[in-house]
Amino acid sequence: xxxxxxxxxxxxxxxxxxxxxxxxxxxxxxxxxxxxxxxxxxxxxxxxxxxxxxxxxxxxxxxxxxxxxxxxxxxxxxxxxxxxxxxxxxxxxxxxxxxxxxxxxxxxxxxxxxxxxxxxxxxxxxxxxxxxxxxxxxxxxxxxxxxxxxxxxxxxxxxxxxxxxxxxxxxxxxxxxxxxxxxxxxxxxxxxxxxxxxxxxxxxxxxxxxxxxxxxxxxxxxxxxxxxxxxxxxxxxxxxxxxxxxxxxxxxxxxxxxxxxxxxxxxxxxxxxxxxxxxxxxxxxxxxxxxxxxxxxxxxxxxxxxxxxxxxxxxxxxxxxxxxxxxxxxxxxxxxxxxxxxxxxxxxxxxxxxxxxxxxxxxxxxxxxxxxxxxxxxxxxxxxxxxxxxxxxxxxxxxxxxxxxxxxxxxxxxxxxxxxxxxxx
Numbered sequence: 001x002x003x004x005x006x007x008x009x010x011x012x013x014x015x016x017x018x019x020x021x022x023x024x025x026x027x028x029x030x031x032x033x034x035x036x037x038x039x040x041x042x043x044x045x046x047x048x049x050x051x052x053x054x055x056x057x058x059x060x061x062x063x064x065x066x067x068x069x070x071x072x073x074x075x076x077x078x079x080x081x082x083x084x085x086x087x088x089x090x091x092x093x094x095x096x097x098x099x100x101x102x103x104x105x106x107x108x109x110x111x112x113x114x115x116x117x118x119x120x121x122x123x124x125x126x127x128x129x130x131x132x133x134x135x136x137x138x139x140x141x142x143x144x145x146x147x148x149x150x151x152x153x154x155x156x157x158x159x160x161x162x163x164x165x166x167x168x169x170x171x172x173x174x175x176x177x178x179x180x181x182x183x184x185x186x187x188x189x190x191x192x193x194x195x196x197x198x199x200x201x202x203x204x205x206x207x208x209x210x211x212x213x214x215x216x217x218x219x220x221x222x223x224x225x226x227x228x229x230x231x232x233x234x235x236x237x238x239x240x241x242x243x244x245x246x247x248x249x250x251x252x253x254x255x256x257x258x259x260x261x262x263x264x265x266x267x268x269x270x271x272x273x274x275x276x277x278x279x280x281x282x283x284x285x286x287x288x289x290x291x292x293x294x295x296x297x298x299x300x301x302x303x304x305x306x307x308x309x310x311x312x313x314x315x316x317x318x319x320x321x322x323x324x325x326x327x328x329x330x331x332x333x334x335x336x337x338x339x340x341x342x343x344x345x346x347x348x349x350x351x352x353x354x355x356x357x358x359x360x361x362x363x364x365x366x367x368x369x370x371x372x373x374x375x376x377x378x379x380x381x382x383x384x385x386x387x388x389x390x391x392x393x394x395x396x397x398x399x400x401x402x403x404x405x406x407x408x409x410x411x412x413x414x415x416x417x418x419x420x421x422x423x424x425x
Contacts, residue, residue, distance in 0.1 A: 001025045002293050005046045007063070008054030009035075011319075011350035011371035012278035015285045016052055018348070023291040034338075034351030034362060049073065050297050053254075056134060059274055060086035064254075073300045074253070077186075077274050081245065081252040085274040088170045089132045095269060098244035100237045102269045103128070103172040110167040113157045119171060120149045126174020129153055130271075133165030137202065137214040138326060142174060177262040179270070180222045181280045182230065184238050185295070186252045188302040191242050193234050195307050196287065197222040198280040204326065206403045213326045214368055217404030219379055220283035220315045229267065233260055237269045253302050282350050282371045283315035316382040316405040317373040318390050322353065322364045323397025329353070329367035333395040338362065338370075341389040346375040346382075349389070364395055379405050 002024045006016045009032050017035055020026045029046055031038025043051060043058075044066065051067055053059055053076035062079040076082075083090045089107045096102070108116035120127055127149040131139030139162055141152040156166030183194040199222035204210035237258055245252050257273040257280075276285070287310040298305045322329040335354065342349050350373060353366020372389045376382030383405035390400055 002050065002297075003027070003048045004293065004296075005029060005043055005048035005051045006031075006054060007043045007051060007058060009038075009352070010054065010278055011352040011368070012276055012281040013054040014350040014352070015282045015371075015373075016054060016276070018350075019285045019288055019292055020052075023293050032351055032354050032365075033356045034354050043067065044070070050075065050293070050300060052076070052296060054275060054278075056082070056085050056273065056275055059254075060134060073297060075296050075300045076254040077252045078250075080248075080250045081254070082274050084256075084272040086134060087132055088130050088271065089168060091272055092170060094244055094248075095237070095241055095272075098240040100240055100269050101266065103175050105170050105172040107132070108153075108157065108169050108171065110157050110159070113154065116153050116157060116169065116171065117150050120153055121146060123149075123171070123173075126176075128172040128174050129156065130170045130172065131156055131162045131166040132168035132170060133162070135162050135165050138212050139166060140212055144174075175261045175263050175268055175270075177264065178222075178224070179259060179261050180225060180267075181218075181277055182233050182238070182258045182260060183276065183280075183284060184234065184256045184258070185299045185305055185308075186242055186254060186256045187299045187304055188251050188253060189242065189246050190304045191234075191238055191256070192305050192307045193230060193238070194284060194310070195227065195230060196220055196284060196310055197225045197230060198277070198283055199223070200277060200280050201401065201404055204321075204399070204401075206401050211326055213321070215277070215279045215319060216321070216401045217316070217318045218277075218279040218283045219382075219405045220280070220287070223379060229262075233258065233267050236267070241272070251302065253300055278352075278368075279317045279319055279371050282317040282348075282373045284310075286315060286348065286373065286375065287311050287313055313375040314377065314379045314382045315373060315375050316379060316386045317350075317371045318386045318400050318404050319368050320370040320372060320390060320393060320395075321368050321399045322366065322395070323399070325367040325399060329364075330397060331355070331363070331365050332357070333364040333397060335362040335364060335369070335393070335395045337393040340392040341372060344374075344385065344389050344392075346385050347389045348373045349393075369395070369398075 155161040198220040355365030374385035
């Protein structure tokens with residue numbers, strides 16, 4: 001049986017493990033205590049037929065290069081291709097050269113603070129300030145307040161916030177419209193779309209209020225989207241980008257994740273990520289029909305593949321986050337109700353920030369602790385199931401949004417729970 005090594009420890013990696021498990025021998029490194037097959041060893045010390053690298057950081061740092069230098073088959077771009085996510089400024093350079101519709105922008109470095117502040121002051125409308133480097137999905141400010149934008153620019157360029165990742169920034173014009181996520185499998189010069197769109201909700205609070213997070217929930221398929229829109233995004237953004245990468249001598253083999261805004265003028269690319277999104281993977285991957293291993297191995301070899309087949313279910317995932325997330329997540333709170341939630345029809349619980357206490361019980365060990373995912377004949381049914389499952393899970397200070405998959409209500413609310421069973425560890 002083929003052996004697949006999934007690199008990473010989050011809910012996305014848990015979803016990947018469950019995708020492969022019926023078809024392969026799967027190991028996760030480092031994984032977490034709730035992911036069967038987890039091993040606490042370096043992926044460089046694992047013997048596997050295929051390596052699937054989940055998070056962006058090891059890709060940007062060149063893990064795929066190192067594994068390939070040892071003769072391993074890897075799904076994930078090398079260090080050069082990973083710059084699409086590792087540097088937002090470089091990503092903008094690539095897509096502008098490719099003619100991809102996107103927001104206008106300017107780039108400023110640490111020595112250009114005054115010029116950046118002047119640019120913000122003279123910008124009309126919504127201002128978007130992004131760290132150039134990786135910031136775990138939290139390095140973006142979207143605001144109409146010039147004073148807030150100036151403060152954010154200062155904090156980033158001085159290294160006060162995000163350290164070196166923020167000492168170069170991209171300032172963009174603000175666009176308006178709903179956001180969607182598109183995933184494609186890129187095999188060198190060719191690409192195949194995963195034929196659905198997902199919608200992630202980054203803000204902590206109900207109604208898309210509060211600070212940005214790594215993602216508080218997702219819906220798939222994104223309401224109001226259709227196959228024609230997917231084709232347009234592929235033709236106008238993904239395919240030209242792949243052609244531009246080839247022109248630059250980059251042999252990209254892996255997932256390319258485009259975040260788009262559906263503006264009145266049409267879809268506009270906001271950014272690329274170089275892997276499956278989290279929490280989007282938790283609502284896209286469970287819909288995959290059949291054995292994914294041959295497709296992933298072919299992409300890793302740079303071979304042309306057909307788009308995968310997805311089932312027609314709707315999926316909703318709700319993230320359960322720890323007390324203090326996203327600023328100072330608290331660890332060590334006892335988690336109860338996981339088995340009860342998993343016992344519900346159409347429900348899966350993917351684990352991320354989970355550890356164990358001295359008695360071997362699951363406890364919180366990170367910001368985003370769980371992704372509670374449910375399926376349904378439509379989004380409403382999936383949401384109802386997901387909320388029912390969340391209601392069975394308890395840990396002290398648990399935060400989650402009740403509006404994922406539903407009508408967005410007034411901003412500024414977050415649901416917190418003190419469990420009625422169990423106690424803080």
